[in-house]
Amino acid sequence: MTTSSTAAIAHLADAPVEDRLAAAISIVAQQFPDRVAIVSQAGSQDRRTIDYAAIADRIVTLERQLDAMRPIGIVARAKQIESLVVIAAACGRQHVPVAFLVEDSRDLVGELREWITLDDSLELSCDANSARPCSVFDSVAAQIVVATSGTSGPPKLIEHSWDSLLASSRLAEQWHGLGWLLVYDAARWAGLQVWLQALLTGGQLVQPASRDPDTVARAIVEEHIAILPATPTLLRRLITSADRSTLARLTFDRITLGGEAADGQLLSQAHELFPAAKITQVYATTELGEVFRVSDGLAGFPAAWLNRTLPGGAKLSMRRDGELLVQLSRDTTEVATGDLIERRGNRYEFSGRRSDVIVVGGAKVFPRRAEELLRGVLGIADARVYGLPSAITGELVAAEVIISEPLPAGQSPESIRAAALAACRMGLEPQSVPRILDIVKKIATNPAGKIPRRPTV
Amino acid sequence: MSLSDSIADAIRTVLHDTGRDRKVIEPSMLLSSDLGFDSLDIAQAIVLLERSLGIDPFRTPLAGSARPSIRTVADLIAIYSTAIASQ
Known part of the structure; x- marks a missing residue:
């Protein structure tokens, strides 16, 4: 980054908050038109890139359409990350409210029936009936609408302002021009935070082709990722399942954990594997935004x-x-x-x-405790504990474990399974001991990158 | 594997997983006093049987019938036998 663009980005804080994304992209596009803004399908042969100049052009084109039609709001239903960026930036600068909906929140479209849906074509419908009188933000109207992940119930729409959306963004020079990995869904709160931060600061946003640990690890190495924002579940999967030789080549400036609580064991492992990385846990929700962050390497907060x-x-x-x-x-x-x-x-x-609590015969069971205990058993790389419905006890505790490779000397999957059950019987109340313990190759995550607490199909 | 064998197998797995000795399972055995089964053990056996037999007669009981009593191994065999026959 040159001094002039760095200064211009740092001064974005003085620009109206809803203009900042479009302004930042425009600044970088003018200074470095060929700079890659987004890498998609990273870690695969389908890798493709898009530069800042191309995104800036698309923003201007969409702004012209928005200015001509003045829709009451836009529902962003694009699959490609660059389309979401263009929609957000253009809607912001044109003061048009924008809603980000993902697959599991499609049913909520009805609540926004007067809004116009925009897909990857970035073409506003010419249907005159969909045009509505200009709806400029006021103190009441939503500027940004995001769906919750539905971790603890059906997804719902949450209204935010550009102020709250960008409240955690950092524009200082130390954040400029870095490589960011996007493992979150780009249309959810956590994903929005990552790509907004990356593109507000002239960085490179890298979306791996899948969440498969080897693909993620390859993307990190090949694209020179400096910042890894992830849920503890995704980081744990990377650490336990990625190819050892690729893992040894990973270095980060920062790892930012959010979406779930990180346990002490994962934090120590991450510190050991990535000694140069500053590891921060962010406590944030779609409803509240970021509340606090902890960087002392310990679980929980003081x-x-x-x-x-x-x-x-x-x-x-x-x-x-x-x-x-x-x-x-x-x-x-x-x-x-x-x-x-x-x-x-x-x-x-x-x-x-x-909502994660499993109720067994009227007693509450916290799955995290059993998970932590299982992960501490020699030969177990990762674990998921969840509730199975039972006509006898309401629910029954079940677990999936991934066995470490290579197996510890003298151990077999069956002996590790027996040791795991014995450890649970020693360390947990009887109702908390997993009654079904399956050895699996992969542990499921939900679209938000968290551990599901109910049976997965 | 016969139905009786499947049920005996599930009971032995429950005993093994909970650190108890596997026994020879007889239909006349009382689940609680002979095998030391509590409600968690029965719930586990039902999940294991759902996996091996593809049916959980306790989750979708026959219309109009009260929940059957499960005192003996033979009770379990009878319940699963009825459920399989009515499929």
Whole structure:
């Protein structure tokens, strides 16, 4: 990056917030028209790239259409990441609200029936009936609409402003021109945060061809990724399942974990494997945006943070039943997060999502505890604990484990399975011990990159 | 494998997985006092049988019938036998 473009990007903070994405892309496109903005299908033979100049052109073209038609809102239903970028940037600068919907939130389109759907063609329909009077933002209207991941219930639409969408973006020079890996769905909150940050700062956004650990590892090496934002589940899968020789070549400046709680074991493994990386855990939800981040390498957050206003203005508290409550600022109401926390020494650690709780014969079981215990068994690389429906006990605890390769000396899959069950019987309440324990090659993740807590088909 | 063998196999797996000795399983055995089965053990056996037999008679009981009693191994055999016959 040249000094002039660096300065221009740093000064984006002075531009109206809804203009920033289009402005940043335009600045980089003028200075470095050939600079690659997005690499898709990375790690595969279908790899393709698109540069900043091409994206900037498409933004201008779409802005002309938006200006002519003034739709009440745009539903972005594009599959390609560059289309989502163009739609977001053009809608922002043209003050047209935009909704990002993904496959599992398609049913919500009806709630936005007066909005115009835009796909990868980036052509607004010429149907005069879909045009509505100009709807410029005001303090009430949504500027950005995002669907929740549906981790703990049906997906729902959440309204945000450009201010809240970009609240966590960093424009300082240290963030400029870096390679970012996008393993999240680009149309969900976490994915939006990654590509906005990458493209606001002239970086290169890299989308691997799949979440297969070898493909992800290859993409990281080949595209010189500096920043890895991922869920703990995706990082764990990379560490445990990627090809050893490729894994040894991975280096990062930063690893940013979010979407789920990271356990101490994963954090230590990551520190050991990637000693140069700053590892940060971000606590954020689609509804609240980013609440806080922790970078001390330990699970959970310092106990002293509870009932105190944090530097960002948020205040954390705990309901009597252990649920974490968040008040973003003095002017906002307290929100129940659905995350359960418990005190361990001078930390509060996450024991699980309220919706993850498996109820066995009336007793609550937290799957994370059994998962952590299973992952500590020699010969087990990864584990997923979930609830199976049962007519006798309501639910029954079940687990899937991946066996390490190569097998530890003298061990067989059956002996490891027996050791795992014995460890669970020793360390857990009887109802928490997995009654079904399957050895699998791969552990499923949901579209948000998290562990599903109910049976997967 | 016969139905009785499948049920005996599921019971032995439950005993093995919970660190108890596998036994010779007889139809007349009482699940609780002879085999030491509790509700979790029965729930596990039902999941194992659903996998091996493809049916869970307790999840979709026959219309109009109360939940059958499961006291003995023979009770289990009878319940699965009825469920398979009505498929």
